[in-house]
Amino acid sequence: MKKILAITLTLALAVSAFAGCGAASSSAAVSTTTQSASTASAAGSTELNLYTWEGMFPQEVLDGFTAETGIKVNYSSFDTDETMLAKLETSKGGDYDLVIADDYIIETAIAEGLVTELDKSLISNIGNINPVYQGQFFDPEDAYTVPYGAGVQTIVYNPTVITKEINGYADLWDASLADSIGIIGNYRVIDGMALKVLGESYNTTDTATIEKAGAKLLELAPNIRLIKDDNLQDDLISGEINAAVMYTSQVTAACLANPDLKVVYPSEGIGFGVMAQFIPSNAPHSDAAYAFIDYILKPEVSKTCFEALGYYCTNKAADELIDDAYKSFLTLPSDFSGETEMIQNIAAEADEAHVKVWTEFKSACGQ
Amino acid sequence: MKKKSLRKNGSSWLMLLPLYIFTLLFVLGPLVYMVVLSFKMRADVWGVLDIFTLSNYKNIFEPVYLNTFLQSFKLAFTSTVLIALIGYPFGYFMAKLSAAWKKRMMIVLMIPFWTNSLIRLYGWIIIFRANGSLDKILMGTGITSAPLKLLYTYPAVVVGMVYALLQFMILAVYSSAEKMDWSLVEAARDLGATSWKAFTSVTLKMTLPGLMSGIILTFIPSMGLFFIADILGGNKVVLVGSLIQDQLMKAHNWPFAAALSVVLMIMTTLMISLYKKLTNTTELEGLL
Numbered sequence: 001m002k003k004i005l006a007i008t009l010t011l012a013l014a015v016s017a018f019a020g021c022g023a024a025s026s027s028a029a030v031s032t033t034t035q036s037a038s039t040a041s042a043a044g045s046t047e048l049n050l051y052t053w054e055g056m057f058p059q060e061v062l063d064g065f066t067a068e069t070g071i072k073v074n075y076s077s078f079d080t081d082e083t084m085l086a087k088l089e090t091s092k093g094g095d096y097d098l099v100i101a102d103d104y105i106i107e108t109a110i111a112e113g114l115v116t117e118l119d120k121s122l123i124s125n126i127g128n129i130n131p132v133y134q135g136q137f138f139d140p141e142d143a144y145t146v147p148y149g150a151g152v153q154t155i156v157y158n159p160t161v162i163t164k165e166i167n168g169y170a171d172l173w174d175a176s177l178a179d180s181i182g183i184i185g186n187y188r189v190i191d192g193m194a195l196k197v198l199g200e201s202y203n204t205t206d207t208a209t210i211e212k213a214g215a216k217l218l219e220l221a222p223n224i225r226l227i228k229d230d231n232l233q234d235d236l237i238s239g240e241i242n243a244a245v246m247y248t249s250q251v252t253a254a255c256l257a258n259p260d261l262k263v264v265y266p267s268e269g270i271g272f273g274v275m276a277q278f279i280p281s282n283a284p285h286s287d288a289a290y291a292f293i294d295y296i297l298k299p300e301v302s303k304t305c306f307e308a309l310g311y312y313c314t315n316k317a318a319d320e321l322i323d324d325a326y327k328s329f330l331t332l333p334s335d336f337s338g339e340t341e342m343i344q345n346i347a348a349e350a351d352e353a354h355v356k357v358w359t360e361f362k363s364a365c366g367q
Numbered sequence: 368m369k370k371k372s373l374r375k376n377g378s379s380w381l382m383l384l385p386l387y388i389f390t391l392l393f394v395l396g397p398l399v400y401m402v403v404l405s406f407k408m409r410a411d412v413w414g415v416l417d418i419f420t421l422s423n424y425k426n427i428f429e430p431v432y433l434n435t436f437l438q439s440f441k442l443a444f445t446s447t448v449l450i451a452l453i454g455y456p457f458g459y460f461m462a463k464l465s466a467a468w469k470k471r472m473m474i475v476l477m478i479p480f481w482t483n484s485l486i487r488l489y490g491w492i493i494i495f496r497a498n499g500s501l502d503k504i505l506m507g508t509g510i511t512s513a514p515l516k517l518l519y520t521y522p523a524v525v526v527g528m529v530y531a532l533l534q535f536m537i538l539a540v541y542s543s544a545e546k547m548d549w550s551l552v553e554a555a556r557d558l559g560a561t562s563w564k565a566f567t568s569v570t571l572k573m574t575l576p577g578l579m580s581g582i583i584l585t586f587i588p589s590m591g592l593f594f595i596a597d598i599l600g601g602n603k604v605v606l607v608g609s610l611i612q613d614q615l616m617k618a619h620n621w622p623f624a625a626a627l628s629v630v631l632m633i634m635t636t637l638m639i640s641l642y643k644k645l646t647n648t649t650e651l652e653g654l655l
Contacts, residue, residue, distance in 0.1 A: 225601060227602035239497055
């Protein structure tokens with residue numbers, strides 16, 4: 001009996017221990033689209049090894065690409081940018097033909113020599129890219145990357161519950177918003193709100209400034225009801241929170257579920273992140289990668305992609321095609337001239353100051 | 368004769384080999400890696416540098432990080448006390464049931480384990496959320512008039528912890544109460560002890576190993592079950608576990624995460640040895 005009990009308990013313990021990891025499983029699952037190519041391309045590759053997060057392209061777009069070029073897409077996915085970089089390091093820039101990842105990790109990948117410089121003559125639609133998202137820190141000369149979707153830091157709130165008009169981050173500190181705001185658990189974004197309110201840069205490396213922002217952030221704690229990375233939009237839709245700072249795809253999901261929600265471009269200036277495509281330095285089928293980049297840059301293809309993806313459209317030519325239901329949260333206002341700044345990698349010392357400030361803030365939220 | 372015993376020794380050694388290899392590879396290996404990592408220095412952006420440093424351990428003594436240990440301890444303590452108060456009587460009375468009912472109760476206790484604990488926690492969200500089941504009952508019976516903010520609070524976290532770990536206490540107490548010789552209680556009663564006196568002097572003492580292993584089985588996991596605080600507490604209770612996760616997944620400061628893990632493991636080991644010393648037992652019911 002005792003033995004059975006011991007085994008049962010051990011099993012139970014093991015099960016509950018694994019449960020914690022449940023949310024972050026299924027990395028690097030390889031799914032292969034196996035539709036037969038209708039026309040094999042005359043010269044060059046017949047397959048493309050695409051490596052990015054899961055669900056970055058609607059199936060119809062991948063099928064359309066195969067139908068047009070005869071190139072089969074082998075879609076592999078990763079969970080985090082770091083996994084991708086580690087894999088790319090192991091394969092020395094080989095194995096994959098096209099990678100889509102976040103800006104900051106691309107900066108590292110370029111510095112490590114894992115990225116091919118693009119031959120732009122092979123990309124006929126390159127002029128379609130929205131210049132707002134070009135020339136950024138990770139690729140100042142646009143020599144290595146083509147953006148595919150951007151996350152723009154906005155504030156979303158429910159004006160039927162929150163009577164105060166919100167125009168910028170500073171308004172979130174208002175006492176009337178007590179215990180009603182939900183935020184994502186991204187310390188650079190949230191610490192960055194306080195930095196912006198103080199008129200500082202996201203990327204300041206001055207620890208005293210970061211600590212000052214931390215003190216400011218502590219005053220926000222009573223208004224925070226929830227810190228959550230996954231599906232924060234559900235809490236906004238259900239009314240558990242009435243204002244939120246969240247990821248762009250979540251904003252899109254929330255606005256589609258509740259059209260009353262208001263999206264605000266913070267008056268302090270907006271921060272954004274770019275996802276971009278690049279060809280690894282030893283890509284086995286780089287010609288197929290060029291064909292894919294070019295195909296995705298077609299306005300009508302981009303439109304389909306971004307409406308499904310829920311991130312800001314980085315294809316200027318596709319902006320006008322985007323359905324009106326999505327327009328307000330997938331495209332920047334045409335008169336957009338606000339200040340923009342991207343969050344970049346910073347020195348370890350400054351980063352640690354951020355983490356410390358963030359941990360203090362989180363604890364304060366629970367008090 | 369000699370030959371035979373030699374062969375016997377040889378084959379048992381071979382039988383144990385997979386176990387040794389497994390232990391070395393999957394238990395000792397990662398542990399050593401973690402300890403080594405905790406003395407290294409993080410690189411500015413990506414990876415770790417092979418430079419020896421104690422700064423990761425020094426960093427733990429920052430008040431903000433010490434506070435997370437305190438918070439974890441507080442939550443683990445609160446949960447364990449509540450679990451003991453509920454779980455002990457449960458296990459005790461379960462041991463007194465008829466054999467058929469014992470079996471049924473055991474199945475009832477085990478069935479929830481078939482479901483992923485994350486999913487079971489989401490059940491609590493449905494109960495606690497604004498206009499959720501609990502709110503509807505409270506408002507329907509006129510106890511409250513408006514939806515309460517129950518979700519993302521400290522009590523919600525404690526309920527989640529108790530729910531997730533209660534079974535361990537019940538089963539540990541049950542297994543020692545079941546083995547107990549009830550005639551000892553009868554003897555105590557025959558000798559004039561009140562039922563309370565008989566309980567405290569006989570039953571409690573006899574089931575103490577079960578209670579204690581129940582406490583160990585709940586206290587130690589509750590130091591690390593940060594995802595309950597994340598899901599039901601809205602991430603606002605910072606436990607050592609969530610701090611380690613933040614350092615690994617977000618700050619990419621693996622050496623600091625390793626140092627935190629090492630300290631957490633040392634604390635856990637100390638607690639188990641302290642328990643052994645206090646209770647003077649070498650045997651933990653259903654545990655060691």
